Amino acid sequence: MSHLFEPWRIADLRLVNRIVIAPMCQYSATDGSANDWHLIHLGHLALSGAGLLIVEATAVSAAGRITPGDLGLYSDANEAALAGVLRAVRSHSKMPMALQLAHAGRKASSRAPWQGGAQIRLGEPGSWPAVAPSAVPHSPHEDAPVALDEAGLERVRREFAEAARRADRLGFDGVEVHAAHGYLLHQFLSPLGNRRDDRYGGSLENRLRFPLEVFDTVRAAFSAGKPVWVRLSATDWVPGAWDIDGSIAFAQALRARGCAAIHVSSGGVSPQQSIPLGPGYQVPFAHRVKDEAGLPTIAVGLITEPEQAEAIVASGQADAVSLARAMLYDPRWPWHAAARLGAQVSAPPQYWRSQPREFKDLFEGAAFGAR
Numbered sequence: 001m002s003h004l005f006e007p008w009r010i011a012d013l014r015l016v017n018r019i020v021i022a023p024m025c026q027y028s029a030t031d032g033s034a035n036d037w038h039l040i041h042l043g044h045l046a047l048s049g050a051g052l053l054i055v056e057a058t059a060v061s062a063a064g065r066i067t068p069g070d071l072g073l074y075s076d077a078n079e080a081a082l083a084g085v086l087r088a089v090r091s092h093s094k095m096p097m098a099l100q101l102a103h104a105g106r107k108a109s110s111r112a113p114w115q116g117g118a119q120i121r122l123g124e125p126g127s128w129p130a131v132a133p134s135a136v137p138h139s140p141h142e143d144a145p146v147a148l149d150e151a152g153l154e155r156v157r158r159e160f161a162e163a164a165r166r167a168d169r170l171g172f173d174g175v176e177v178h179a180a181h182g183y184l185l186h187q188f189l190s191p192l193g194n195r196r197d198d199r200y201g202g203s204l205e206n207r208l209r210f211p212l213e214v215f216d217t218v219r220a221a222f223s224a225g226k227p228v229w230v231r232l233s234a235t236d237w238v239p240g241a242w243d244i245d246g247s248i249a250f251a252q253a254l255r256a257r258g259c260a261a262i263h264v265s266s267g268g269v270s271p272q273q274s275i276p277l278g279p280g281y282q283v284p285f286a287h288r289v290k291d292e293a294g295l296p297t298i299a300v301g302l303i304t305e306p307e308q309a310e311a312i313v314a315s316g317q318a319d320a321v322s323l324a325r326a327m328l329y330d331p332r333w334p335w336h337a338a339a340r341l342g343a344q345v346s347a348p349p350q351y352w353r354s355q356p357r358e359f360k361d362l363f364e365g366a367a368f369g370a371r
């Protein structure tokens with residue numbers, strides 16, 4: 001019996017297995033609005049048999065986009081465009097879908113990765129001013145962001161709340177608050193991004209304050225019966241900066257506020273980072289958060305093999321795994337994992353005839369005939 005294919009719950013949200021599709025920016029929206037690309041992309045991921053699909057980082061404001069092509073949920077037009085995509089995807093998939101709500105902070109106004117990913121400097125076509133905890137650029141040669149004042153902080157909290165209400169109306173089954181990868185909320189957590197001397201900077205307690213306030217505002221704006229959780233970077237991979245101990249303190253504070261799970265990633269706040277990349281390199285962080293904060297965790301990062309994913313869940317290092325690149329490379333990864341681990345997976349009836357002879361019980365409920 002495969003542990004990876006055991007059902008799971010994030011609070012009241014039921015997942016048929018413990019494979020999560022990690023959020024992945026597509027940099028393909030227009031003014032924040034989804035289009036046919038998102039329908040194709042999310043459509044095929046939603047047929048993959050995974051337990052949960054987390055839609056890409058979705059900006060709570062135009063200024064909070066990483067690139068001009070980021071998905072957003074800050075206008076009626078954004079909401080209507082996403083509604084159309086979701087209607088189509090849901091008509092062919094029962095997979096639960098969550099949305100990652102994000103604000104880029106000082107990493108806003110960037111080019112798409114396939115255009116080099118550099119900052120679009122102020123004054124260049126398509127640029128906009130970035131905001132952040134402090135007027136400290138991501139790297140020294142870049143334009144500095146504008147430090148958020150009290151009114152700015154209130155505006156960002158309102159934007160998160162409004163986007164969470166829109167996500168709720170769209171029927172998303174959960175919301176993941178993006179506090180990882182060097183974006184706005186991570187910038188508040190990390191002393192590398194946060195040089196404030198008010199109650200939002202300095203001590204750990206102060207650096208946690210704004211991300212916790214944002215969590216509270218999202219939690220309050222999203223239906224009480226549906227989970228809200230957080231993705232964090234467990235370490236900056238820079239000595240003396242944000243680390244796993246701070247992450248555990250953050251997770252404990254989140255737990256007290258009704259956070260349903262932690263999605264444990266790492267890095268992204270500093271070009272100085274030195275990451276010891278390797279299979280499952282972030283899993284030990286998920287394990288510590290699970291043990292020491294007592295919250296369900298999703299492990300991510302170079303989890304590519306079914307047996308590896310199975311071992312992570314079976315050994316209790318994390319409750320679930322999420323995959324990003326492996327799912328793009330092989331959108332049927334959960335089918336192949338189920339076949340390797342002797343489990344069953346749901347597939348659309350149109351594809352049932354593809355079930356290989358040697359895996360006669362792979363697709364749940366599969367039956368086909370002809371006259």
Ligand SMILES: Cc1cc2nc3c(=O)[nH]c(=O)nc-3n(C[C@H](O)[C@H](O)[C@H](O)COP(=O)(O)O)c2cc1C
Nearest residue numbers: 022023024025056057300301302303323324325326
């Ligand atoms: C194309 C692409 C887009 C990504 N976009 C996001 C995103 O929107 N939000 C996020 O938290 N992480 C994002 N990530 C990071 C992934 O979710 C994941 O944490 C990372 O790729 C490591 O997992 P992997 O080894 O399974 O790819 C992205 C990664 C890729 C490859």
